Amino acid sequence: MDNFTFYSPTKFVFGSNTESQCGSLVKEFGGTKVLIVYGGGSVVRSGLLDKIKQSLSASSINYSELGGIVPNPKDDKVYEGIDICRNEKVDFVLAVGGGSAIDTAKAIAAGVPYDGDFWDFFSGKASVQKALPVATVLTIAAAGSEGSGNTVITKVDGMLKRGAGSDCLRPVFSILNPQLTVTLPAYQTACGAADIMAHVFERYFTNTRDVEITDRLCEAVLLTMINEVPKVIKHPDNYQARANIMWAGMVAHNNTVGVGRSHDWNSHGIEHELSALYDCAHGAGLAVIMPAWMTYVKNHDIMRFAQAAVRIWGCEMDFQNPENTAIEGITRFKNFLSSIGLPVTFKELGAKEEDIPLLVKNFGIGNGKTGGFVPLGKDDIEAIYRLAL
Amino acid sequence: MDNFTFYSPTKFVFGSNTESQCGSLVKEFGGTKVLIVYGGGSVVRSGLLDKIKQSLSASSINYSELGGIVPNPKDDKVYEGIDICRNEKVDFVLAVGGGSAIDTAKAIAAGVPYDGDFWDFFSGKASVQKALPVATVLTIAAAGSEGSGNTVITKVDGMLKRGAGSDCLRPVFSILNPQLTVTLPAYQTACGAADIMAHVFERYFTNTRDVEITDRLCEAVLLTMINEVPKVIKHPDNYQARANIMWAGMVAHNNTVGVGRSHDWNSHGIEHELSALYDCAHGAGLAVIMPAWMTYVKNHDIMRFAQAAVRIWGCEMDFQNPENTAIEGITRFKNFLSSIGLPVTFKELGAKEEDIPLLVKNFGIGNGKTGGFVPLGKDDIEAIYRLAL
Incomplete structure (x- = not known):
């Protein structure tokens, strides 16, 4: 066995109806202004997004939104998210969805406090040293991004799919409600x-x-x-x-x-x-x-x-x-x-x-x-x- | 499956010679004045205690000591440790040893900021709401206390062995060097x-x-x-x-x-x-x-x-x-x-x-x-x- 460090500080809140704890958890981890990152489609149709907003409001947490994240998420949405966070003084990024929403949220969280181009983390030019806190409400069991410090983004220019990672990108909390996955095809x-x-x-x-x-x-x-x-x-x-x-x-x-x-x-x-x-x-x-x-x-x-x-x-x-x-x-x-x-x-x-x-x-x-x-x-x-x- | 929360924020540093990272890890987690809690015997004889002290000193961390913890650790040492921490303004408790040293360290960490008798946590009269940060250098694979929020202490009066637990008693870091266990009978x-x-x-x-x-x-x-x-x-x-x-x-x-x-x-x-x-x-x-x-x-x-x-x-x-x-x-x-x-x-x-x-x-x-x-x-x-x- 090799020497290793294992650090998985995420608070996992698992089970039915746990998404209702979202607001109080954001508060517990110090968030005051949240960017909600999501895809669209079922997250909206199912009423989950509304539930999350209600939970945030009930805890007096303000929020902005970045919808429209697609599978194999692209860099353009990351740039858009970074701009929103900087302009609106967002201090917490909440992904609602699967790996694509979560990975986009992580890339945004890393990009906000970074002076250069966030793609530097994915091209290997820089490593993530600090990031806004990220949290997740998971809607599909797949990417494992809810518990990892990794993110994978595709650069539209050249369609290059690359990864980056850091312990500071591990979500501070992740809400896993299996009920949210029963409607998946x-x-x-x-x-x-x-x-x-x-x-x-x-x-x-x-x-x-x-x-x-x-x-x-x-x-x-x-x-x-x-x-x-x-x-x-x-x-x-x-x-x-x-x-x-x-x-x-x-x-x-x-x-x-x-x-x-x-x-x-x-x-x-x-x-x-x-x-x-x-x-x-x-x-x-x-x-x-x-x-x-x-x-x-x-x-x-x-x-x-x-x-x-x-x-x-x-x-x-x-x-x-x-x-x-x-x-x-x-x-x-x-x-x-x-x-x-x-x-x-x-x-x-x-x-x-x-x-x-x-x-x-x-x-x-x-x-x-x-x-x-x-x-x-x-x-x-x-x-x-x-x-x- | 029942609903649950899983929260294991401990940073585990595993492998040979990892105890040399002790000082820098205490620093990383904000400790400035440490109480080292240990048993005696092999921890002293093997030179491990000296190594830990050197590592703390190299990171400019001050420390006090509480040795002599015995298997099935007793409440008397917990009271002694709480007194030392209060008198010497200790802000971090470091256990070097096995479950007994770690459980004593946790009980001390819970007792220091508590107004009443620390035994209240073990008799069920009170629950642990806050504690000094605890960390461990493990010398025997057994109790699992290096990753848990639990502690078991024996009250000498009546020889009652009881447990207490709280997420805030989960160690902030735990150093696990298997080499330290090869001399165990x-x-x-x-x-x-x-x-x-x-x-x-x-x-x-x-x-x-x-x-x-x-x-x-x-x-x-x-x-x-x-x-x-x-x-x-x-x-x-x-x-x-x-x-x-x-x-x-x-x-x-x-x-x-x-x-x-x-x-x-x-x-x-x-x-x-x-x-x-x-x-x-x-x-x-x-x-x-x-x-x-x-x-x-x-x-x-x-x-x-x-x-x-x-x-x-x-x-x-x-x-x-x-x-x-x-x-x-x-x-x-x-x-x-x-x-x-x-x-x-x-x-x-x-x-x-x-x-x-x-x-x-x-x-x-x-x-x-x-x-x-x-x-x-x-x-x-x-x-x-x-x-x-």
């Missing part, structure tokens, strides 16, 4: 599930030895997803299964399951180029990429893939030929993704073989290599895209 | 392991339905303990196994594995009377009580015990007679505790059958009942003690 639910599972797998495939505790915690989250996701695909209004998935989504990404071990975020990176180019759901792109990535890198540590197959997918261990077990685990993962309605090939996603050179170029490593479980060069990236055809 | 290591496993089991046996995520997380910690503890009993200097156990001990008790479900703390309560009366190690007392408690209550939910047996202890499910599986799981737990050198009977612990009436009386429920998985009256408590003979 099956496809979006499944995309969220793929994202959650990917967050665990990116931590699970590690080169760090002697990590039994985090191996087991990773497996715990994945076993939960395998058990609970089919239930909500069949019965979207199953509150209890929604609750298990929603909390699993948080645990998957606040690093509870990933401390003290090297990670591999290449599947996320390889996928980001798909969702940047095609504007597909991130989770759908991951469903296409992750099994291909696993197939490509499995020989690096066949016993780790065999462990995943046995402990997560319930495969019988083939002691004579562990590779068979490893392959069977990947196959079951792919079948699981298909069974919950996700695409697992370029074709099913609507991605095009002829775009592969552009995807590889956009990945932007030139002649270098990525880090991770297996360092990958541009030829490897191309091979993984081709395995996903 | 096998018996103390095993006692710590029993405490950690008990913290999980007390959460695992629940009446709340649909708690797949926390069930799986509980099982993850227990599987880790079953895998790692025998390694350190055999090879005490196995850093990696120590590291896995140390982090498992934190996860077991900061409520990561227990949110959204009812708990059962009766085994802890029943044990507390043993360690209060005989001054035995808490973990040793738990090793005696937990299997007896499980045997006594198992019929309340035989399938939950069967689940534990299958998922945690690797038993084959007896589909024709699940009770056999449940019993086999309890037997394997008891055998495991024996195999790591712990007592599992009154006799092995040195407890006496003739003291049972006194133990039951000290438990102090009169004609009432405890809460938990199965509410217990005084006759039940007595029966459990007798099952442990």
Whole structure:
């Protein structure tokens, strides 16, 4: 196990009707003027936005609004939000929605006290040192952004999708009401599930030895997803299964399951180029990429893939030929993704073989290599895209 | 799953040599004058206390000291610590040691700003509303106090062992260096392991339905303990196994594995009377009580015990007679505790059958009942003690 620091100071308020505590929580964490960041659509139609405003007003909290955040959120809304905060002396950013609203809120929170262009944090030119406090009211289990210090934004100019992170971007509180997710269509639910599972797998495939505790915690989250996701695909209004998935989504990404071990975020990176180019759901792109990535890198540590197959997918261990077990685990993962309605090939996603050179170029490593479980060069990236055809 | 709030704001700094960061961490969290609370013995002999003092001095932090904390820590040292803090204007309490030093530090931190007798928090007369910041440098994986808001203190007058808790008693930081635990004798290591496993089991046996995520997380910690503890009993200097156990001990008790479900703390309560009366190690007392408690209550939910047996202890499910599986799981737990050198009977612990009436009386429920998985009256408590003979 490697040395690590684990710091997850977010206050999580979980369960039915918890959104009514929003105003008092903002007050508890010192907010006086809030920017509410949201997408639109269901947050407005369902009456959730009105409830949040009422809760803020009941605690005498003033607010401004920034609606219209889209999936794979863009930098233009971040600039708009930063301007509002500066002009209206906002001291607290509240996201109401999923990963897109939350990530936009975080980027705004980091940008407000920063003298330069907020994109510096995403291009690697600067690191986030301070930020306005951020909080969330979550409406989809997926990105895990409600418990993480990370944000992913797409720069419209070039459609570059990049991430940034800092402990000061961890939400001060996050409200998780599973009831808010029961109206989600099956496809979006499944995309969220793929994202959650990917967050665990990116931590699970590690080169760090002697990590039994985090191996087991990773497996715990994945076993939960395998058990609970089919239930909500069949019965979207199953509150209890929604609750298990929603909390699993948080645990998957606040690093509870990933401390003290090297990670591999290449599947996320390889996928980001798909969702940047095609504007597909991130989770759908991951469903296409992750099994291909696993197939490509499995020989690096066949016993780790065999462990995943046995402990997560319930495969019988083939002691004579562990590779068979490893392959069977990947196959079951792919079948699981298909069974919950996700695409697992370029074709099913609507991605095009002829775009592969552009995807590889956009990945932007030139002649270098990525880090991770297996360092990958541009030829490897191309091979993984081709395995996903 | 029940509604819940999860708030674990402690900054955990984990790994070798991390104690050298102590001074800078106290500074980061605003401490200027520290009370160092410790036991004595190995903390002094190993040079750890000197290292901590050097680290504080290097960050220009002043300190006072309160040594001599004993296992099953007593109220007298808490009063002494409160006096020192008030007289010397201490604004930060730093525990160096295990659960006893940490719990004493927490009780002091709660007592300093409180007008009345600090015991009010333990007798149930008052709840902790504010406290000095507490931090820890952990030297044994056991109590989980490094990540929890709980403290257990024994009142010398009557030898009453009682607990108190508050989010404001959660340490602001905790330094966990597994290297500090490699010199622990096998018996103390095993006692710590029993405490950690008990913290999980007390959460695992629940009446709340649909708690797949926390069930799986509980099982993850227990599987880790079953895998790692025998390694350190055999090879005490196995850093990696120590590291896995140390982090498992934190996860077991900061409520990561227990949110959204009812708990059962009766085994802890029943044990507390043993360690209060005989001054035995808490973990040793738990090793005696937990299997007896499980045997006594198992019929309340035989399938939950069967689940534990299958998922945690690797038993084959007896589909024709699940009770056999449940019993086999309890037997394997008891055998495991024996195999790591712990007592599992009154006799092995040195407890006496003739003291049972006194133990039951000290438990102090009169004609009432405890809460938990199965509410217990005084006759039940007595029966459990007798099952442990």
